[in-house]
Amino acid sequence: MNAIILSAVLGVVMMFSSVLVSNQKAYKGIALVGLLIILIANINETYNGPIFEINTYNMLAFDGFSLFFNTIAIVCTGVYFILTSKQIEKVGGHTAEYFTLIFFVLCGATILSAYNNLLMLFIGIEILTIPLYILTGSKKKDLKSNEAALKYFLMGSFSTGLMLMGIALIYGGTGTFALEKIIPAAASAQGAPAVTAQTLSFLEVGGMLLVTFSLAFKVSAAPFHFWLPDVYYGAPSVFTSFMASVVKAAAFVAFLKLFIARAAGTSVDVSKIIGVDWKMIVAILIICTLLVGNISAVRQQNVKRMLAYSSIAQAGFMLFAIFSLNEMAKEGILLYAVAYSLATIGIFAILSRMKDYTFAGYNGLAKSNPALAFANTVFLLSLAGIPLTAGFFAKYYMLASVMQTGHYMWLVIVGVLFAAVSADYYFRVIQSMYFKNSESENEGQLEENPSNIFKITVVALAIVIILVGVFPNSVLYWLYN
Amino acid sequence: MYHLTNILDATPTVNTAGGYLPIIIQLVFAVGFVASTLLISNFLGPKRISKEKLEPFASGIPSHGEARQPLAIKYFLVAILFVLFDVEVIFFYPYAVNFKSLGWTGFGEVLLFVAFFLIGFFYIVKKKALIWED
Amino acid sequence: MSATEIIFWILSVLALVSGLMVIFSKNPVYSVLWLISLFFAISGHYILMNAQFLAIVNIIVYAGAIMVLFLFVIMLMNLSATAEPKKKVWMKFTGVISGGLLLWILLSVVRSSIDMRGKIAEVKTGDIGLVENLGKVLFTEYAVPFEICSVLFLSAMVGAVVIGKKEE
Numbered sequence: 001m002n003a004i005i006l007s008a009v010l011g012v013v014m015m016f017s018s019v020l021v022s023n024q025k026a027y028k029g030i031a032l033v034g035l036l037i038i039l040i041a042n043i044n045e046t047y048n049g050p051i052f053e054i055n056t057y058n059m060l061a062f063d064g065f066s067l068f069f070n071t072i073a074i075v076c077t078g079v080y081f082i083l084t085s086k087q088i089e090k091v092g093g094h095t096a097e098y099f100t101l102i103f104f105v106l107c108g109a110t111i112l113s114a115y116n117n118l119l120m121l122f123i124g125i126e127i128l129t130i131p132l133y134i135l136t137g138s139k140k141k142d143l144k145s146n147e148a149a150l151k152y153f154l155m156g157s158f159s160t161g162l163m164l165m166g167i168a169l170i171y172g173g174t175g176t177f178a179l180e181k182i183i184p185a186a187a188s189a190q191g192a193p194a195v196t197a198q199t200l201s202f203l204e205v206g207g208m209l210l211v212t213f214s215l216a217f218k219v220s221a222a223p224f225h226f227w228l229p230d231v232y233y234g235a236p237s238v239f240t241s242f243m244a245s246v247v248k249a250a251a252f253v254a255f256l257k258l259f260i261a262r263a264a265g266t267s268v269d270v271s272k273i274i275g276v277d278w279k280m281i282v283a284i285l286i287i288c289t290l291l292v293g294n295i296s297a298v299r300q301q302n303v304k305r306m307l308a309y310s311s312i313a314q315a316g317f318m319l320f321a322i323f324s325l326n327e328m329a330k331e332g333i334l335l336y337a338v339a340y341s342l343a344t345i346g347i348f349a350i351l352s353r354m355k356d357y358t359f360a361g362y363n364g365l366a367k368s369n370p371a372l373a374f375a376n377t378v379f380l381l382s383l384a385g386i387p388l389t390a391g392f393f394a395k396y397y398m399l400a401s402v403m404q405t406g407h408y409m410w411l412v413i414v415g416v417l418f419a420a421v422s423a424d425y426y427f428r429v430i431q432s433m434y435f436k437n438s439e440s441e442n443e444g445q446l447e448e449n450p451s452n453i454f455k456i457t458v459v460a461l462a463i464v465i466i467l468v469g470v471f472p473n474s475v476l477y478w479l480y481n
Numbered sequence: 482m483y484h485l486t487n488i489l490d491a492t493p494t495v496n497t498a499g500g501y502l503p504i505i506i507q508l509v510f511a512v513g514f515v516a517s518t519l520l521i522s523n524f525l526g527p528k529r530i531s532k533e534k535l536e537p538f539a540s541g542i543p544s545h546g547e548a549r550q551p552l553a554i555k556y557f558l559v560a561i562l563f564v565l566f567d568v569e570v571i572f573f574y575p576y577a578v579n580f581k582s583l584g585w586t587g588f589g590e591v592l593l594f595v596a597f598f599l600i601g602f603f604y605i606v607k608k609k610a611l612i613w614e615d
Numbered sequence: 616m617s618a619t620e621i622i623f624w625i626l627s628v629l630a631l632v633s634g635l636m637v638i639f640s641k642n643p644v645y646s647v648l649w650l651i652s653l654f655f656a657i658s659g660h661y662i663l664m665n666a667q668f669l670a671i672v673n674i675i676v677y678a679g680a681i682m683v684l685f686l687f688v689i690m691l692m693n694l695s696a697t698a699e700p701k702k703k704v705w706m707k708f709t710g711v712i713s714g715g716l717l718l719w720i721l722l723s724v725v726r727s728s729i730d731m732r733g734k735i736a737e738v739k740t741g742d743i744g745l746v747e748n749l750g751k752v753l754f755t756e757y758a759v760p761f762e763i764c765s766v767l768f769l770s771a772m773v774g775a776v777v778i779g780k781k782e783e
Contacts, residue, residue, distance in 0.1 A: 008766045012600055015773060019607035056759045093782040097773050104770040111763065119760050127767050134774035140782070202724045209720070498619075501662050505622075552690040558779035560687050564680045565768055565775075571672050572761070575750025587754045590762065597765035601772040610776050 001050040001062060002041035003070045003110040010034040011103035018096030028085040031099045035081060038106075039074045042067060058178065059117040065330055066113040068479050069253050072334065073109045076246050076341040077102065082457055083349035087238040091138050098138065101131035102242060109250035113257075118167045118177040118211075121254060125163065125218065128250060129156050132243060136235040148234025155227040159217035166210030173203030179258070212281070215258065218251045221319055222288035225312050229296075232308035237357075240304070241348030244311045249337035252318045256333055259325055282323045283411055289316035290418040297425045304357045306425050307347065310383065313422055314340055317398050320415065323408075324401040331476055332397030338468060338475055339390035343379040346461050349454075350376050353446050362429055364438030365445050371455045372446075373433045378462035382469070384426040385419050390468035395419060397472075558610060569598050623663060630656035643689045647682055654678040666744030 010031075017030055041051065046067045089095050108128030115121045133156065137149025167177070174182050182204070217224040232240045293313030300306035318336055321329035350372055354361050366373035382391035399412050438445060468475055537544050576583070576591050583590075605611060633653035640646040654677050661670035742748055753761055 004763070008763075011766070011769065012597075015600065015604050015769070019604060054759065057756050059759055094777045097777045100773050101770060101777075104766060104773075107766055119757070120763075123760055123763055123767065127763070127770065130767065130774065131770045134770075134777055137778060140778070206721055206724045209724070498662050498665055551693050552687065554691065554779050557684070557687045557691055558775055560684055561775045561779070562772065564676075564684060565771055567680045568676060569768070571676060572753075574671070575668060575746050575753055578747045579750040579754065582751070583754050590754055590758050593762055594765050597762075597769060601769050605772060605776065608776050608780060610780055614781065 001052055001054060001056075001060065001114075002045045003038055003067075003074065004060075004107055004114070005052055006034075006038045006041050007103050007107040007110060010038065011100045011107065014096050014100040014103060018094070018100070021096070024089060024095055027096045027099055028081065028089075031085070031103075032078065032081055034103070035074060035078045039071065039078065042070050042074060046071070059120050060111070060114045061116040062114050064479060065334075066110075066253075066257075069113040069249075069334060069337065070110050071478070072337050072341070073106060073113070073246050073250060076249075076338075076345060077106055077242075079342065079457075079461060080242060080245070080345045083345060083454070083461070084238045084241060084352060086454075087236075087349075087352045091236045091238060092140065094138070098135065098239075101135055104131045105242070105247060109246060112250045112254040115254070115257065116179050118170065118179065118182075121258065122160075122164060122167060124254065125160060125251075128247060129160070129218070132156075132239075132247065135239040135242075136231060138239065139236050142234075142236075144234040145236060146234075148231045151227055151234075152231045155217070159214045159224070162210050162217075163214035166207040166212075166214060169203045169207030169210065171207075173207060211258070215251070215255045216285060219248065219255055219318070220289075220312050220315050221285045222292040222312065222316075225289065225292060225315075228312060229305060229308045232311065233302075233305050237304065237348055237352035240308075241345055241352070244307070244348070245341035245344040248311065248315070249333075249341055252315075252321070252333055253337070256321055256325075256329065259322060260330065279323065279408075282319065283408070286316055286319045286323060286411065287414060289313070289319060290414065294418050294421045298421065300425070302358050303351060303354075303362065303429060306359075306429075307344075307351070310422065310425065311344070313418065314383065316418070317395055317415065320398040320402050320411075323411070324405045326401055326404055328397060328401035328404055331479065332394065332401050334479060335390070335397050335468075335472060335475060336394040339382055339394040339465065342461060342465055343382040343391060346375060346379040346458060346465075347383070349458065353448075353450060355445060355447055359428055359432050360436075361445060362432040363436040363445070365433040368438070368444050369446065369450070369455075371459050372450065375458040375462040376433065377430050378465055380426040380429055382465050384423045386423075388466060388469050390465045390472070392469055393472035555613065562605060562610065565601070566598065569594070619663065622659070626656045626659040626663070629653075630660070644686065647685045647689065650685070651678050651682050654682075661744070664744065665742055668744060668746045668749045671746075 013034060014027070014031065017027060021027070021030070045051070045062065046064070050062070088098050091098065105128055108124050108126070108131075111120060111124035112128060115124055133149055133153045136152050137145055139145035170182060171177060176182065213224065217227075220228040232244065235243065289312060293309050293311075293316055297306050297309035297313060300309060318333060318340075321333045321336075323329075351357065365376070378389060382389035385391045385395040395415075399415055402408055402412050402415075572594065573591075576587065579587065630653055633649045633656060636649040637646045637653065640649060654673055658670040658673045658678070661667070661673060743752070
């Protein structure tokens with residue numbers, strides 16, 4: 001609760017400071033201090049309970065999982081602010097508003113991590129995405145940014161419409177929004193007889209399918225991914241970074257929570273609750289997503305576009321959690337959120353400072369800026385899931401959660417194969433940085449020489465990723481304490 | 482199917498759909514009046530159509546170009562801000578009806594909601610979004 | 616056939632026809648006008664279902680305010696006949712196929728469910744849709760979502776200023 005309230009309040013504070021504070025540099029400071037307050041309040045809530053005692057009628061439930069995800073989201077946003085606030089200032093004349101909108105997005109993310117009610121899911125998704133439409137189009141003079149914003153808005157609101165339709169159908173079938181009550185009446189406390197599609201009303205099955213597809217759209221699972229490459233490519237790089245990291249992780253947590261609640265609420269397995277062959281649907285989504293993401297990413301010549309497709313491929317891996325729906329999946333999605341978000345933020349922080357976004361633009365970076373090249377290598381290796389980086393254990397947990405369910409060995413093999421494919425395009429960037437020479441020797445690949453503070457933070461971030469990769473339990477330890 | 486038998490026979494109150502019967506009747510009459518006058522004048526009036534008469538009137542100057550020019554965004558800005566406050570006002574209806582029974586808690590909730598909007602309004606005014614620039 | 620049934624059928628036909636006309640009208644302004652008629656038909660349904668608050672909100676906000684926004688958007692865009700982009704045939708084709716698939720899936724789900732068989736719209740039970748009852752629920756049980764909605768409005772306001780305001 002603290003994080004939701006405070007991030008909304010912080011958004012308001014940033015709004016005020018946009019009118020009252022004229023110094024452009026001050027916004028970053030205010031935002032960072034505010035984020036620190038939110039972080040402290042959230043950690044305090046984890047141990048001592050919320051400051052604000054509000055009866056939410058069980059619409060929001062703040063358990064260890066959601067509070068820990070909030071901490072991750074807040075920390076990632078903090079890292080994001082530290083690394084890229086300079087680039088945020090360059091986007092346009094509304095710096096304070098960009099921070100405002102990011103705080104509102106954070107508010108949406110914290111709602112999504114705690115929702116226990118379909119109504120809150122809808123509000124959370126809306127608060128998460130509406131500021132993003134604006135951020136996508138924030139480069140007003142850039143046609144690509146305009147196009148991306150319009151595409152994102154149209155497709156996004158269409159999918160939100162589908163979700164609303166689904167929620168309405170579920171409400172029609174069950175008469176409630178509460179997640180734990182949406183289990184079918186047949187699976188009541190006494191004995192829980194097997195539930196089949198025949199006993200479910202079509203309202204519920206249809207509604208659940210619509211909500212699923214809409215969420216699949218939000219997390220950019222193929223075949224609902226068509227918006228993503230253009231949006232990620234057209235949006236200003238700083239905001240792409242945020243969309244690809246914290247926002248994506250939040251959407252996945254929302255997706256997972258929706259079905260974990262249903263899996264826990266009854267003894268029958270989820271695929272019976274949904275009433276159709278649920279596992280098969282998710283498996284098809286996973287394979288499509290991995291296929292489309294990886295194959296398209298291999299063919300890209302532009303690093304930003306490659307990262308957009310690789311983000312689809314990573315979504316394919318995160319979908320394993322929604323496939324397996326067990327405790328390990330929960331741990332895995334948190335670990336993935338940490339590893340993937342930090343690495344993506346780092347890569348984009350460097351990318352947004354590059355002159356040329358193509359692979360050739362990275363040529364010879366290792367010579368001119370060895371520190372940045374090293375950090376970038378670590379981030380890329382982490383995304384590829386190479387051992388000793390955080391990404392390895394993230395992927396490992398995902399696959400292990402599928403193994404735990406028993407039968408689906410073939411899916412694990414498919415996942416491993418595609419992880420190997422993904423190494424191809426990540427390594428091409430590394431290859432450019434280390435083994436190719438820049439055509440124009442004297443110019444350098446970056447727009448301007450990065451400050452030492454930037455270099456140190458980026459390298460520190462890389463070291464954190466390695467540390468998490470060596471001791472993954474250091475992250476998960478906090479989940480259970 | 483709707484079984485609103487009381488729509489005609491039961492005593493209509495505000496709280497049933499039957500209470501809307503007078504409104505429906507009035508709606509039918511209003512629409513009917515407009516439609517019928519238009520139709521009747523169409524039939525009764527003389528029609529002498531010539532080329533000049535069908536041209537759009539522009540103070541005698543021959544018209545050129547297309548009528549549909551893109552509108553300035555400032556109109557839209559005002560309109561969208563209006564809609565936001567319009568939606569805010571909508572929430573006062575259910576509050577006003579329950580004003581007494583909700584007591585101070587309800588008042589606090591509405592106050593908080595309005596406070597958020599006031600902040601927004603302050604922001605809009607300070608950002609000069611309502612100033613009509615040419 | 617009771618009076619209510621007759622009204623129900625009239626409203627349903629009106630809603631369906633208007634909905635189809637929204638899609639089939641060549642002129643976007645006509646689409647918007649048909650949409651208004653659709654909203655009125657749906658408001659009529661709401662009244663039949665005793666959801667009076669929704670009916671009023673639907674007319675005031677949607678048919679009134681949002682439709683004005685729609686018209687503004689249409690007027691903002693350059694919609695002269697020459698500027699209209701050519702749509703590819705295969706795109707129309709894929710659109711029809713995917714839309715048809717969704718319809719097919721929904722229909723098959725409807726057909727496969729037992730509990731809904733032989734039932735028709737169940738209405739006029741409960742009066743939760745009345746303004747008074749809705750207000751009671753909104754300001755007690757649903758107070759938290761209600762307050763959180765204001766964050767949504769704020770971000771919309773900021774967005775309108777960021778996107779719509781000329782930069783100095």
